[in-house]
Amino acid sequence: MKKRKILISGNEAIAEGALAAGCSFYAGYPITPQNEIITYMAKHMVKPGSVFIQAESELAAINMVYGGCAAGARSMTSSSSPGASLMQEGISYIAGSRLPAVIVNIMRGGPGLGNIAPAQSDYFQATRGGGHGDYRLIVLAPGSVQEAYDLTQTSFDLADKYRIPVEILGDGILGQMMEPVQLSVKKIKPNPPKSWALCGCKGRKPNIVKSFFLAEGALEEFNLSLQKNYEIIRKKEARYEGLFLPDAKVILVAYGTMARIAKSAIIQLRSAGKKIGLIRPISLWPFPQGPFNAKNKKLKYLVVEMSYGQMLEDVRLAVCGRQKIEFLGRSGGGVPSEEEIINKVERIL
Numbered sequence: 001m002k003k004r005k006i007l008i009s010g011n012e013a014i015a016e017g018a019l020a021a022g023c024s025f026y027a028g029y030p031i032t033p034q035n036e037i038i039t040y041m042a043k044h045m046v047k048p049g050s051v052f053i054q055a056e057s058e059l060a061a062i063n064m065v066y067g068g069c070a071a072g073a074r075s076m077t078s079s080s081s082p083g084a085s086l087m088q089e090g091i092s093y094i095a096g097s098r099l100p101a102v103i104v105n106i107m108r109g110g111p112g113l114g115n116i117a118p119a120q121s122d123y124f125q126a127t128r129g130g131g132h133g134d135y136r137l138i139v140l141a142p143g144s145v146q147e148a149y150d151l152t153q154t155s156f157d158l159a160d161k162y163r164i165p166v167e168i169l170g171d172g173i174l175g176q177m178m179e180p181v182q183l184s185v186k187k188i189k190p191n192p193p194k195s196w197a198l199c200g201c202k203g204r205k206p207n208i209v210k211s212f213f214l215a216e217g218a219l220e221e222f223n224l225s226l227q228k229n230y231e232i233i234r235k236k237e238a239r240y241e242g243l244f245l246p247d248a249k250v251i252l253v254a255y256g257t258m259a260r261i262a263k264s265a266i267i268q269l270r271s272a273g274k275k276i277g278l279i280r281p282i283s284l285w286p287f288p289q290g291p292f293n294a295k296n297k298k299l300k301y302l303v304v305e306m307s308y309g310q311m312l313e314d315v316r317l318a319v320c321g322r323q324k325i326e327f328l329g330r331s332g333g334g335v336p337s338e339e340e341i342i343n344k345v346e347r348i349l
Helices: 010-020 035-044 058-070 081-086 088-096 123-127 145-162 172-176 218-236 256-271 311-319 338-348
Strands: 002-009 025-028 051-054 075-079 101-107 138-140 166-171 178-185 240-243 250-253 276-281 283-285 300-305 324-329
Touching: 002 010, 002 145, 010 035, 010 101, 010 145, 010 166, 010 172, 010 178, 025 035, 025 058, 035 051, 035 172, 051 058, 058 075, 058 081, 058 088, 058 101, 075 081, 081 088, 081 101, 088 101, 101 145, 101 172, 123 166, 123 283, 138 145, 145 166, 145 178, 145 218, 166 172, 166 256, 172 256, 240 256, 250 256, 250 338, 256 276, 256 300, 256 338, 300 311, 300 338, 311 324, 324 338
Parallel strands: 025 051, 025 075, 075 101, 101 166, 138 166, 250 276, 250 300, 300 324
Antiparallel strands: 002 178, 138 283, 240 276
């Protein structure tokens, strides 16, 4: 496979990754700081068989995606925090219909309209299922522009494999920053056939896509089947990066852009002889439990977020009271600095 490297923003890398994955249906509505995604898709989805729609709202966009993936197309939408909030009902319908969609949220400050500065405050919305009902999304958090490109392709594969919506959760820094990215130059394969898709039923019984179950016990039976699927995903699809874990006395826990800043702080601390490590969750759901199983009771964790403690709750659940957990967070566009992290670690030590 030939490869080429280009300088590209995180938002454009996500769009390029979607095209490389064979995305053939995109519907979205402009909102900062993810507008480069919709612009890139509009420019490049011009070939026969590709559908690009600038919808009249986020509500319309997510329901258009519902139709696209129900028809068997690899379908995607993208937005930022307030727009993602508007999509939650539609995402619940997609999850309740077991359809494979990809949703991108490049987070900004909130609540409400907030501002256009970077944040990580949509963690609960993404990992807990922001709409109604007992459902989950696979949630992936890229930490670089290269990973934004790679994980977007992975998202489409996971969505098809498990028939589940997959969310890519980034922030305004990742979306806007530019880095060299190694692009795969290969022939895009057509979407894999989907026996359940609504694509004409000549010669067979019609397929039905729905999330409406009125018969007594039918919805509970369906929900149990969803839970079995989620349990398989929990066991097989947890992803993380570990750094300097074997000898660490304090382990930083951070994801996405925040993990990049944490890495810089760790390099400075280790150069000063401080034994500091990092756990970077890549899948926020399923949350990686494995790296938190250390039995050393003297080990301490420091969770660093661009929020006031959302991933912190998952870390507490994973640690299960075995070790002490400290927290450093800012929100509304505030980003914890290397200096703040270093000072906090030194106080912990």
